[in-house]
Amino acid sequence: MTRRELHDTFRLAYGRRMTSPAHIAMFSIAAHGHVNPSLEVIRELVARGHRVTYAIPPLLADNVAEAGAEPKLWNSTLPGPDADPEAWGSTLLDNVEPFLDDAIQALPQLAEAYAGDEPDLVLHDIASYTARVLGHRWDVPVVSLSPCMVAWEGYEQEVAEPMWEEPRKTERGRAYYARFRAWLEENGITTHPDPFVGRPERSLVLIPRALQPNAERVDEKTYTFVGACQGDRTAEGEWTRPEGAEKVVLVSLGSAFTKQPGFYRECVKAFGELPGWHTVLQIGRHVDPAELGEVPDNVEVRSWVPQLAILQQADLFVTHAGAGGSQEGLATATPMIAVPQAVDQFGNAGMLQGLGVARQLATDEATAEALRTAALALVDDPEVARRLAEIQRQTVHEGGTRRAADLIEERLAAARA
Numbered sequence: 001m002t003r004r005e006l007h008d009t010f011r012l013a014y015g016r017r018m019t020s021p022a023h024i025a026m027f028s029i030a031a032h033g034h035v036n037p038s039l040e041v042i043r044e045l046v047a048r049g050h051r052v053t054y055a056i057p058p059l060l061a062d063n064v065a066e067a068g069a070e071p072k073l074w075n076s077t078l079p080g081p082d083a084d085p086e087a088w089g090s091t092l093l094d095n096v097e098p099f100l101d102d103a104i105q106a107l108p109q110l111a112e113a114y115a116g117d118e119p120d121l122v123l124h125d126i127a128s129y130t131a132r133v134l135g136h137r138w139d140v141p142v143v144s145l146s147p148c149m150v151a152w153e154g155y156e157q158e159v160a161e162p163m164w165e166e167p168r169k170t171e172r173g174r175a176y177y178a179r180f181r182a183w184l185e186e187n188g189i190t191t192h193p194d195p196f197v198g199r200p201e202r203s204l205v206l207i208p209r210a211l212q213p214n215a216e217r218v219d220e221k222t223y224t225f226v227g228a229c230q231g232d233r234t235a236e237g238e239w240t241r242p243e244g245a246e247k248v249v250l251v252s253l254g255s256a257f258t259k260q261p262g263f264y265r266e267c268v269k270a271f272g273e274l275p276g277w278h279t280v281l282q283i284g285r286h287v288d289p290a291e292l293g294e295v296p297d298n299v300e301v302r303s304w305v306p307q308l309a310i311l312q313q314a315d316l317f318v319t320h321a322g323a324g325g326s327q328e329g330l331a332t333a334t335p336m337i338a339v340p341q342a343v344d345q346f347g348n349a350g351m352l353q354g355l356g357v358a359r360q361l362a363t364d365e366a367t368a369e370a371l372r373t374a375a376l377a378l379v380d381d382p383e384v385a386r387r388l389a390e391i392q393r394q395t396v397h398e399g400g401t402r403r404a405a406d407l408i409e410e411r412l413a414a415a416r417a
Contacts, residue, residue: 021049022412025119027131030057032255033324034125037147037206039067040229044405074109077102092167103129133187141415144203148323148344151198152217204404207327208395227398228331237306241313246276249316257341258284261291269368272296315379321349333388335378339366356387
């Protein structure tokens with residue numbers, strides 16, 4: 001009998017949960033790629049009788065409320081999901097400084113929001129530094145919910161140190177680290193900023209193990225891969241495959257790095273001229289549809305789409321290879337063309353290609369001809385289909401939402417023992 005079956009049998013027999021109800025607090029930033037992976041875990045914890053609060057800026061408060069959590073609102077200084085990608089700057093320090101600034105200004109807001117309502121356990125997205133500080137202050141268990149790859153043994157030497165070598169030498173880089181360390185020490189934390197950010201005490205990884213680089217070197221005592229935590233997404237909208245469509249391709253660069261009108265025009269040329277193909281083209285909010293020129297009837301242009309609903313019916317996914325999109329492509333066994341735009345997307349694209357389920361193209365190489373050639377090779381390749389089916393089976397065995405909730409309850413029980 002599985003753990004879930006034991007859990008449900010006990011509940012039915014005795015009318016209560018194996019873990020008594022607790023107050024669990026989740027913390028995240030207002031970014032779809034950081035919030036969406038956690039929502040089904042939250043929904044499951046609420047269904048098990050726990051009170052879950054969710055610290056979130058107002059922009060995504062309705063999303064977390066729909067999952068059954070009580071929003072704890074705070075104001076963020078980070079660029080929002082609809083911000084121009086250029087708002088994030090172009091250097092490593094441009095990318096990391098806003099998260100520290102946001103955490104420092106968020107701490108008094110969240111401390112006040114939770115005053116007299118401290119949780120029994122803290123869950124947090126990897127970008128929520130404030131959650132770890134508050135967990136330390138409250139002396140409660142803290143569990144990271146990682147929506148992307150995690151560090152492996154040797155990560156610092158192989159990736160982090162070379163990446164930070166030059167920024168550390170600059171006055172700006174030294175000031176960043178000095179400010180971070182001072183803030184941590186003010187809150188009773190003596191850990192260096194690097195392990196504070198990158199080495200949680202306990203983490204549940206919300207991606208398939210297949211997407212993790214050097215997975216064999218990941219510390220399994222700290223990190224547990226539970227795979228994709230996907231559930232009912234009808235609240236995001238529905239989509240129906242057009243009658244007569246022989247092939248359906250979804251094109252999406254996610255929610256942040258969507259300002260690519262030239263790339264979208266190439267996609268229209270690549271797939272709009274293929275007989276029997278239907279294209280769903282998500283262009284985001286920074287591109288005017290008029291910039292695409294004349295669009296054939298078999299190309300459906302949207303600013304936002306119910307991605308998972310479409311992938312469940314699609315034959316091909318052209319993606320920026322963000323962690324969320326990559327795992328949704330794997331979970332639905334959809335071949336992918338990966339066109340990475342930033343940060344971890346390049347690593348994810350390489351992983352997908354290495355798994356034999358995708359082709360990677362640089363944005364400036366993603367011409368109509370290159371896209372069409374890759375598409376036709378992928379959708380008719382039985383080996384690609386076989387590999388996708390195998391990864392899909394492996395992902396299911398990782399446990400998903402229920403296993404994540406079980407492990408959180410185990411952490412609660414251990415803290416109460």
